[in-house]
Amino acid sequence: MPSAFFVWRCFTIAKLEHQLNEEIRDKELRVIGAEGGQLGIMSAEEANRIAEEQGLDLVKISPNAVPPVCKIMDYSKFCFDQKKREKEAKKNQRVVEVKEIRMSPSIDTNDLNTKVKSALKFLGDGNRVKVSVRFRGREMAHTNIGEKLLLDFAEACSEAATMEKNPKLEGRFMAMFLTPKNSK
Numbered sequence: 001m002p003s004a005f006f007v008w009r010c011f012t013i014a015k016l017e018h019q020l021n022e023e024i025r026d027k028e029l030r031v032i033g034a035e036g037g038q039l040g041i042m043s044a045e046e047a048n049r050i051a052e053e054q055g056l057d058l059v060k061i062s063p064n065a066v067p068p069v070c071k072i073m074d075y076s077k078f079c080f081d082q083k084k085r086e087k088e089a090k091k092n093q094r095v096v097e098v099k100e101i102r103m104s105p106s107i108d109t110n111d112l113n114t115k116v117k118s119a120l121k122f123l124g125d126g127n128r129v130k131v132s133v134r135f136r137g138r139e140m141a142h143t144n145i146g147e148k149l150l151l152d153f154a155e156a157c158s159e160a161a162t163m164e165k166n167p168k169l170e171g172r173f174m175a176m177f178l179t180p181k182n183s184k
Helices: 044-054 075-092 109-124 137-156
Strands: 029-032 038-042 057-062 069-073 098-103 128-134 161-170 173-180
Touching: 029 044, 029 057, 038 044, 044 057, 044 069, 057 075, 069 075, 098 109, 109 128, 109 137, 109 161, 109 173, 128 137, 137 161, 137 173
Parallel strands: 029 069, 098 128
Antiparallel strands: 029 038, 057 069, 128 173, 161 173
């Protein structure tokens, strides 16, 4: 019985998305050079030899093509550049949150003005605002009061926001959405 050598790892070093060098076992490959020019169709061994001579890696870019497309490149530099691009894109990305303001139909004028100020602050930060009115007990018979309240609220915020969704009754809540007019 021949002796076999197995290596067992309980952890992964890195998740590779591409096949590299000796992992590529296809009979024929379409090879692209380091400068971007096509080197033609050749065997995996020959492509590996060319990559080794240049001191670079053979990377399978398009495994589903017929024949599969491989490129000769510095894979570590490619991974570094890709991570750098992802980090830059993440830095420029902004997550828009939905802030919620809740009221009751019997809200007083000063309380309403305070809620409008906080909504304007949220809209100024570039977030969407969900304004909702909660009806309790016999207030359900007078949903028109809540609708008028929401429309007045939208009118008070009209200089900084546009009404995305008209007031809509969902169960015991009537809600509408406001979005900022000028996005940052």
